[in-house]
Amino acid sequence: MEYSLVLKVKSIIQDKRKLFYLFSIITLAVPIIIPVFFDPYWIKLYSEILIWSLLAASVNILFGYLGLLSFGQALFFGFGMYGVAIAITKFGFGLWGSFAFGIFASTLMALISGSLAVRLTWHYFAIITVVFSLIFYFVALTWKPITGGDDGLPFSPPNILDLGNFKISLTNSTHQYYFIIFFVLLCYYFILKLLESPLGKAFIAVKENNLKSELIGLDTYKIKLLGFVFAGLIAGVSGCLFAFYGRYASASYMFYHVSGEAVVWTIIGGVGSFLGPIFGTGLLIVLREELSHIWDHYLLIVGTLVILIVIFFPNGISGLLKKMLKN
Amino acid sequence: METFVLLALNGLIWGLIIALIALGLSIIFGLLDVINLAHGDFFMVGSVLAWFVLQTTGNFWIALLIVPLIGFVMGSICEYLVIRPIKNAAALTIVATFGLSLFLQEGVRATFGASPKRLVVPVDQTFSLLGIEYEVYRLLAALFAILIISGFFIFLHKTKIGIWMRAVRFNPEIATAMGIPTKKIYLFTFAIGFAMAAQGGVVAAPITTVDFQSGVDILPFCFMAVIIGGLGNLEGTVAAAIILSVFEGMVTSFADPTLARISSLSLMCIILILKPHGIFSGAKS
Amino acid sequence: MSEILKITNLSKNFGGMKALDNVNVNFKKNTLSAIIGPNGAGKTTLFNVICGSLKSNTGQILFNDTNITNLPTHKISRLGLGRTLQVKSIFNNLSVRENLYIALQSSRGVFRLSNSLSCKKEINDELLQISDLFNLKDKLDADAGSLSHGDISIIEMAIALCLKPNFLLLDEPICGMGPSETEQTIKIIKKLSKTTDILIIEHDMEAVFSLAEDIVVMSQGSIIAHGTPEQISKDEKVINTYLGEEEEI
Numbered sequence: 029m030e031y032s033l034v035l036k037v038k039s040i041i042q043d044k045r046k047l048f049y050l051f052s053i054i055t056l057a058v059p060i061i062i063p064v065f066f067d068p069y070w071i072k073l074y075s076e077i078l079i080w081s082l083l084a085a086s087v088n089i090l091f092g093y094l095g096l097l098s099f100g101q102a103l104f105f106g107f108g109m110y111g112v113a114i115a116i117t118k119f120g121f122g123l124w125g126s127f128a129f130g131i132f133a134s135t136l137m138a139l140i141s142g143s144l145a146v147r148l149t150w151h152y153f154a155i156i157t158v159v160f161s162l163i164f165y166f167v168a169l170t171w172k173p174i175t176g177g178d179d180g181l182p183f184s185p186p187n188i189l190d191l192g193n194f195k196i197s198l199t200n201s202t203h204q205y206y207f208i209i210f211f212v213l214l215c216y217y218f219i220l221k222l223l224e225s226p227l228g229k230a231f232i233a234v235k236e237n238n239l240k241s242e243l244i245g246l247d248t249y250k251i252k253l254l255g256f257v258f259a260g261l262i263a264g265v266s267g268c269l270f271a272f273y274g275r276y277a278s279a280s281y282m283f284y285h286v287s288g289e290a291v292v293w294t295i296i297g298g299v300g301s302f303l304g305p306i307f308g309t310g311l312l313i314v315l316r317e318e319l320s321h322i323w324d325h326y327l328l329i330v331g332t333l334v335i336l337i338v339i340f341f342p343n344g345i346s347g348l349l350k351k352m353l354k355n
Numbered sequence: 356m357e358t359f360v361l362l363a364l365n366g367l368i369w370g371l372i373i374a375l376i377a378l379g380l381s382i383i384f385g386l387l388d389v390i391n392l393a394h395g396d397f398f399m400v401g402s403v404l405a406w407f408v409l410q411t412t413g414n415f416w417i418a419l420l421i422v423p424l425i426g427f428v429m430g431s432i433c434e435y436l437v438i439r440p441i442k443n444a445a446a447l448t449i450v451a452t453f454g455l456s457l458f459l460q461e462g463v464r465a466t467f468g469a470s471p472k473r474l475v476v477p478v479d480q481t482f483s484l485l486g487i488e489y490e491v492y493r494l495l496a497a498l499f500a501i502l503i504i505s506g507f508f509i510f511l512h513k514t515k516i517g518i519w520m521r522a523v524r525f526n527p528e529i530a531t532a533m534g535i536p537t538k539k540i541y542l543f544t545f546a547i548g549f550a551m552a553a554q555g556g557v558v559a560a561p562i563t564t565v566d567f568q569s570g571v572d573i574l575p576f577c578f579m580a581v582i583i584g585g586l587g588n589l590e591g592t593v594a595a596a597i598i599l600s601v602f603e604g605m606v607t608s609f610a611d612p613t614l615a616r617i618s619s620l621s622l623m624c625i626i627l628i629l630k631p632h633g634i635f636s637g638a639k640s
Numbered sequence: 641m642s643e644i645l646k647i648t649n650l651s652k653n654f655g656g657m658k659a660l661d662n663v664n665v666n667f668k669k670n671t672l673s674a675i676i677g678p679n680g681a682g683k684t685t686l687f688n689v690i691c692g693s694l695k696s697n698t699g700q701i702l703f704n705d706t707n708i709t710n711l712p713t714h715k716i717s718r719l720g721l722g723r724t725l726q727v728k729s730i731f732n733n734l735s736v737r738e739n740l741y742i743a744l745q746s747s748r749g750v751f752r753l754s755n756s757l758s759c760k761k762e763i764n765d766e767l768l769q770i771s772d773l774f775n776l777k778d779k780l781d782a783d784a785g786s787l788s789h790g791d792i793s794i795i796e797m798a799i800a801l802c803l804k805p806n807f808l809l810l811d812e813p814i815c816g817m818g819p820s821e822t823e824q825t826i827k828i829i830k831k832l833s834k835t836t837d838i839l840i841i842e843h844d845m846e847a848v849f850s851l852a853e854d855i856v857v858m859s860q861g862s863i864i865a866h867g868t869p870e871q872i873s874k875d876e877k878v879i880n881t882y883l884g885e886e887e888e889i
Contacts (some may be wrong), residue, residue, distance in 0.1 A: 160624070222753075225754055232742075239693070239713075242728055244799060254751075292453050295447065326465070
C-alpha cells in the first residue's frame with residue numbers, strides 16, 4: 029500500500045507534465061484551502077513567491093539548460109516592471125496595454141543585449157550580464173523624472189476588466205490572486221513546452237558540448253540567443269506581475285543583488301529542475317519572512333542556513349526529493 | 356584642466372586600492388575556482404576593523420599592521436567552514452559565499468551599527484597641487500597599495516609558498532603528486548585573499564566612509580577587473596582596475612559620478628565585445 | 641565535377657608556426673581516401689580548417705563546387721560535410737539514443753515546438769537503422785560517457801551519419817581499439833564507403849592500405865605525396881619521412 033503510493037508519486041515527479049498539472053491544481057486551490065488552516069496573509073505571500081520564482085525560472089532556463097550563468101536577469105525584470113509603471117503613469121495605458129508594453133520592452137532588451145552577450149562564454153558571459161544590468165540600474169537610479177529613482181514610481185492599478193457595473197480589479201484580493209496565478213502558470217506551461225520541444229533538446233546539446241552541436245549542424249549562436257530572449261521574456265513577465273502586485277516600480281529592484289538572489293534561489297531549488305525555482309524561491313522567502321519576526325538580526329541565521337543547505341544538499345531541494353524517492 | 360588631472364589622479368589612487376582588493380579575488384578565483392560573492396564584504400570588514408582598532412588604540416598605523424592579520428585568520432576560518440566542505444562546484448560557491456556575505460554584513464550591522472562613520476585621516480596635511488589643496492594621505496594610500504601589490508608579486512615569484520601556489524594554480528593533481536600540500540595552499544590562498552581585501556579596506560577607510568554596505572559597490576568592480584584583465588592574469592587584473600578607475604575619474608571631471616560610472620561600465624562592455632577573452636590574454640580558459 | 645573537395649593554396653599559421661603551408665589537393669568522388677603522415681604534420685588542422693573550426697589565413701575550399709572557406713561549422717555540416725574528432729567527444733551525459741536522436745532532429749531542424757507524428761516515426765526508424773549498422777542496439781540506453789573509448793568512436797561515426805553526409809571526414813577512428821573492434825570498424829567503414837565518400841586520417845597502416853584507394857601524405861604542413869597505395873608504398877620521400885617514426889605493420 030505504502031509502496032504503490034511511492035510509485036505513484038515517483039511517476040508524477042518524473043513526468044514534468046503530470047507535475048505541472050498537480051502544481052496547477054494545488055495553486056488554484058490555495059485561496060480555498062489556506063484560510064482553513066492558516067492566516068490568509070499566506071495566500072498573498074504564496075503569490076509573491078510565485079512571481080519571484082519566475083525570475084529564478086529565467087535564471088534556470090539559461091543556467092540549467094543552456095549552461096549560461098546570467099547574473100543580470102534583474103535587468104529584464106526591471107524593464108517589465110518599469111514598462112508597466114511608466115505605461116500607466118506616463119502614457120495612460122490600461123492594464124493590458126501596460127502589460128503588453130512591459131513584456132515587449134523586456135523581450136526587446138533581451139534580444140539586443142543577448143545578441144552581444146551570447147557570443148561570450150562562461151565567465152565573460154556572466155560578467156557582461158552584470159555590466160549590462162548595472163548600466164541600466166544607474167540609468168534608472170538617476171533618471172528620476174521618468175523612473176522616480178530609488179524612491180520608486182507608485183501608481184494605482186487599472187482595472188483588469190471594466191464592464192461598467194461589473195469590474196475585475198487588482199484591488200480585489202481574490203481577483204488579484206487569480207490574475208497573477210494565471211500568468212505564472214501560463215509561463216510555466218510555456219517553459220514546459222519549450223523544454224520538451226526539439227529546441228529544448230537542442231539547448232541541452234549546446235550545453236553539453238558546444239563544438240559537437242555545431243558539428244551536427246546546430247546554429248549554437250541562434251539557439252543560445254533564442255534561449256536568452258525567452259528567459260528575458262519570463263523575467264519581464266515577473267517584473268510586470270510584480271508591478272501589478274506592489275503597485276509600484278523602483279530602481280532598487282534592478283540592482284545586481286536581485287539578480288544574485290535569483291541565482292541563489294535557482295541553485296538551492298536545484299539547477300535544471302522544472303519546478304526547482306519555485307522550491308528555492310519559496311524556501312528562502314518564507315525563511316526570511318518568518319525569521320524576521322523573531323529576531324532583528326535574522327539575516328545571520330539566513331546566511332548560515334544558506335551555507336548549510338548548500339553543503340549538505342548540493343543538488344538542491346529537487347535533488348534531495350529525487351534521492352528520497354530512490355530509496 | 357586642473358580638475359581633470361586631479362580627478363584622474365584620484366581615479367589612479369582608487370584604482371590601485373581596487374587592484375589590491377581585486378588581486379585577492381583573482382587568486383581565490385584562479386586557484387580555488389570560487390566565485391566569491393563575499394569579497395566586497397571582506398573589504399568592508401577590513402575598514403570596520405580599522406575603525407575599531409582606531410577607536411581602541413588611536414593609532415592608524417597599528418590598524419594597518421593588525422587588520423590584515425585578523426583578515427588572514429578570518430579568511431582561514433571561512434575557507435575551513437564554508438569553502439572546504441563544498442565539493443568544488445563553482446555554482447555552489449556562489450550560494451555559499453552569498454550566505455557568507457549576508458552573515459558578514461549583518462554581523463557588522465549588529466556590532467558596528469547601521470550608520471556610516473568617518474575615519475579620522477591619520478595624516479591630515481595637504482599640499483598644493485595644481486591650485487588645489489590635495490590630501491597627502493591619498494598619495495600615501497597609493498604608496499601603500501603599490502608596496503603591498505609589489506610585495507605580493509615578489510612573494511608569488513620568489514618564496515616557496517608563492518611558487519607552490521602557482522604550481523597548484525597550474526595543475527593541482529601534479530602539484531599534489533610533487534608533494535605540495537594542496538589543501539593547505541587552498542586555505543592559505545583564501546586567507547591571503549581575505550587579508551588583501553581587508554588591507555584594501557584599511558587603506559581606503561580614511562578616504563571613504565566606513566559602512567556595513569560598502570562592500571556591495573566594490574564587488575562588481577572587482578569582478579570586472581579580474582575578468583576584463585583576463586582570467587588568471589594577475590598583472591592584467593591590476594592593469595584593468597587602474598585603467599577603468601582612471602577612466603571613470605577622468606569622466607567625473609565633466610559629468611556627475613553616476614554618469615561616470617555608466618560610462619566606465621559602457622567601456623567595459625565595449626572591451627568585452629571587442630575582446631571576448633579580456634584585454635590581455637588570460638592564462639585560464 | 642568529379643571532385644568532391646577542392647583545396648587551393650590553403651595556409652594556416654599559429655603565431656610564427658606554419659601548421660598548413662600552401663596546401664593544394666583535390667579529393668575525387670566515389671573514392672575512399674586517406675591522409676597519413678607523422679604527428680604534427682597538420683592532418684587534424686586540415687580537418688579543422690575544412691570544417692570551419694579554424695579560420696584559414698589564405699586559400700579556398702570548394703565542397704561540391706560550393707565555396708565553404710571560413711563558413712561557420714554548422715553551415716558546413718548542413719551542406720553535407722560530416723566529421724568525427726580526433727579527441728573523441730560526444731554528449732557524455734546523454735544516452736546513446738539521445739545522442740543519435742539530437743543529431744537526427746538537427747537534420748530536420750530544431751526551431752520548432754514539436755515534431756509531427758510522421759516525423760517522429762521517421763526519426764525513430766532511422767535511429768534503429770543506424771544503431772543496427774553500428775551494432776549499438778543493445779547500448780542505446782547506456783550513458784554515452786560511460787562507454788569504452790572504442791564504443792565512443794563508433795558512436796561518433798553513427799552521429800555523423802545521422803546528418804546524411806555526402807563526404808565524411810574520419811579522424812583516427814580506429815585509435816585505441818583492440819584487434820576485433822578494429823576489424824569490425826574497418827568492415828563498417830568499407831560498407832559506408834559504398835554510399836558516402838570518406839576521407840580518413842589514420843596511423844594504422846594496415847587499415848589504411850586495406851581501405852584506401854587514394855592516399856595523401858602530409859609532413860610539416862605540406863603534402864609530400866599523393867597517389868594510389870602502390871605508388872605511395874614505393875615513394876622515396878614517404879619512406880624517408882617515416883624512417884624517423886615507428887611504422888605499424
